[in-house]
Amino acid sequence: RSTLRLGMIPADGIGKEVLPAAQRVLEALGSAIPRVEFVPLLAGWEEFNKNGKALPEATIETLKIECDAAMFGSVSSPSHKVPGYSSPIVALRKHLDLYANIRPVKSVQGVDGKPVDMVIVRENTECLYIKKEEIHDNADGSKVAYATRQITSYASSRIGRMAYELALRRQAEREAGASSSVHHSQPKVTIVHKSNVLSVTDGLFRETVRAVSQEDKYKSVKTEEQLVDSMVYRMFREPEIFDVSVAPNLYGDIISDGAAALVGSLGVVPSVNAGDNFVMGEPVHGSAPDIEGKGIANPIASIRSAALLLSHLGYTDAAAKIDTAVDNVLREGKYRTPDLHGKSTTEEVTNAILKAL
Amino acid sequence: RSTLRLGMIPADGIGKEVLPAAQRVLEALGSAIPRVEFVPLLAGWEEFNKNGKALPEATIETLKIECDAAMFGSVSSPSHKVPGYSSPIVALRKHLDLYANIRPVKSVQGVDGKPVDMVIVRENTECLYIKKEEIHDNADGSKVAYATRQITSYASSRIGRMAYELALRRQAEREAGASSSVHHSQPKVTIVHKSNVLSVTDGLFRETVRAVSQEDKYKSVKTEEQLVDSMVYRMFREPEIFDVSVAPNLYGDIISDGAAALVGSLGVVPSVNAGDNFVMGEPVHGSAPDIEGKGIANPIASIRSAALLLSHLGYTDAAAKIDTAVDNVLREGKYRTPDLHGKSTTEEVTNAILKAL
């Protein structure tokens, strides 16, 4: 294609500070990628308070009809239940059927933190995120609430396939000389579940992913399992043993924040929400109300999310260029935002990355 | 009372190696506690394979009728769904209404690991652990499974009260000179939830615990909140900020394994399952099939669980005696099991603790 139309949804808080940084980096790539047209779009808690909709119809429609891909910033959540409000990021994933949330967590050689080079492949459409909840009053005035957790073989199978494909792709990249702070001798997928308690739902997830693992083309990939509680423990004790991990939605949410702690900051961890026809980059961090407006948010998670998005669209050279620039800036250590114990601003870090490109 | 009747349920794997260690320590306390009568009881995956019941009626009845308290070892889980099998520890918590799982995680001054002195108060009777699950075949041969997550104001309120009481008790202990590797200036309760997605169920948990926090007697206790994903992240970045954390069942399960990683090993983290009329000590670790039978399991989690149990029954001096002996052995560093990078056996560590008593 000659133009890439990219929906830009900064949403709330520092999302509005880091998405422009990613845009500057994309703009600096020049002829390495097609011309990018940035399409600014609204969503979020602030938008809800202004116009009554956390995710305006126009945003969904524009993404579906006019855009090739998108970048999402971060959302603030009200601290109490607000009628009519519902998380726009959860809704977007559903509307665009972005069924996989891919979250690579990789330490940079020579930078503090443990050696880790893993990817979390999080199912993005079901589990407790279907938000089927109800509440009832008992006769004695007490209350009982229920939420439904849904696991289907359909969703488990496609996320499983995504995980095994990724394991093969990572192995191919390693064989082609991609650098890593960890030595993975064989591609591996770790299935994360809690089937010792949820034998039916997590049992279905586990069996369905196991069935995928049996397919001929994946026979070089090793399959392991971790109960989600044990996963969090092992991730901190021996993060280097993990390659690709695949998990139902909520476990994936939790373990990816845990993995982020291993590399020093949520501020450096990117993700893409990927479907078969659309992809949306999204830093893993939240809207960080404590530092909002101070100009010191770490732009790296967003910039890496842009790289991940490009790589997903097939522009792997351009993606590698961004990643190398980011790694170099991290390794040099001169420009770091406060989450990485530095004193630089969002702009200074972005400038350094632009220079290193 | 003149005799303490203690049900002993080693169950599977290393549970059978570490429970006897706890028994030896209790026996060594002499007149510091009443005479203890140990009542051996059956449960577990191995028992299921032998006699068809993971939790025999006789075990439940004996606990209810004859015992004052109990100690539980650990259970193995089948790696696939087995008809008729259901986790005996989950069932025991329910049968005896042990609604609170109290899991203190504390680093020993001078021993590796981060400074941490926190307690996780995990709701133990509901959430996804009610195990209401179903599965259906779709017309196209695919499958859909559902699990129900239950949160009640009743269970949330009593677990909330347990958390605030504990926060006050810990503060009183600190004022009385209890040593800690962390300085907590004020008692604090952190409510862990995910109400940005589960606004109804986690909303009910959050509001109910908040209502408890408003009671006059708790007004010296600070209340904070963490979304469960952020909790895992923060726990690793700044574990010293946490005092008491209260969480629904599954989140509590996950974050307590995470917290265990902070103090070097699951092998040192104790818990009690507590109800209004019964208490059961239980190491947080699992049955560890990889080291079963080798005699190298860490007995400390079980020994500390026995101390926690005694403290819960009001024998605080005896409990403190055990804890001090354990801390001294850890600090000395001469006898450590392999999970703590040592070379000692279960027996050597137990002997060292007995000597330090």
Ligand SMILES: CC(C)[C@H](C(=O)O)[C@@H](O)C(=O)O
């Ligand atoms: C904001 C929230 C709804 C979201 C989630 O739970 O998916 C966030 O934690 C994330 O990981 O993207």
Ligand SMILES: CC(C)[C@H](C(=O)O)[C@@H](O)C(=O)O
């Ligand atoms: C064995 C398992 C059912 C149990 C749980 O999830 O409660 C365990 O992980 C625990 O933490 O005690």
